[in-house]
Amino acid sequence: AQKITQTQPGMFVQEKEAVTLDCTYDTSDQSYGLFWYKQPSSGEMIFLIYQGSYDEQNATEGRYSLNFQKARKSANLVISASQLGDSAMYFCAMREDGGSNYKLTFGKGTLLTVNP
């Protein structure tokens, strides 16, 4: 079974609107971390936001927020007030802290296109 599932290969959103990118995960660890990265066409991986499994509040970073629903094992990324520069590939990733090497497992990604 896939550990990280991103069901939306592509998403479109109008500039200034909000968009939600879906991510579900599968783990038996009690301690884990969830990450979202943005990858523009240049290829660099840009860290956006982090949610720890024990964090009770949803993480927020500027226009990014993470809708963490632990019982449903989902960690959706919400981008508010979309900008043209938000057009990029977005990856959800999980770090299972039961191991000692802190490996990340990535989903297949969602290509977000922001229309003017």
Next chain:
Amino acid sequence: GAVVSQHPSWVICKSGTSVKIECRSLDFQATTMFWYRQFPKQSLMLMATSNEGSKATYEQGVEKDKFLINHASLTLSTLTVTSAHPEDSSFYICSAVNWGGSGEQYFGPGTRLTVT
């Protein structure tokens, strides 16, 4: 935020030759680095975990004799693609773990390898 550099950013080499890619953590010590490979329009695939002063740990299916990893110092890991073939053409990305922080991974800008 922490900075990780990669060199070169792109390289073209002929079949049968070897090419070395460097990954450096510029403002923190990284005892653990990771090497990923990414094909066009696909997700990142972890190739190996590089630990300073010890042998790298390779993921299943990754040929350790073909992809040589050396992590000789706390700020430098190198990936050498030996006897390169056209199918080795890909985008290679490294990341470094900042254990001084919360164990986050910081990614390098990537190296695009083309084997002719």
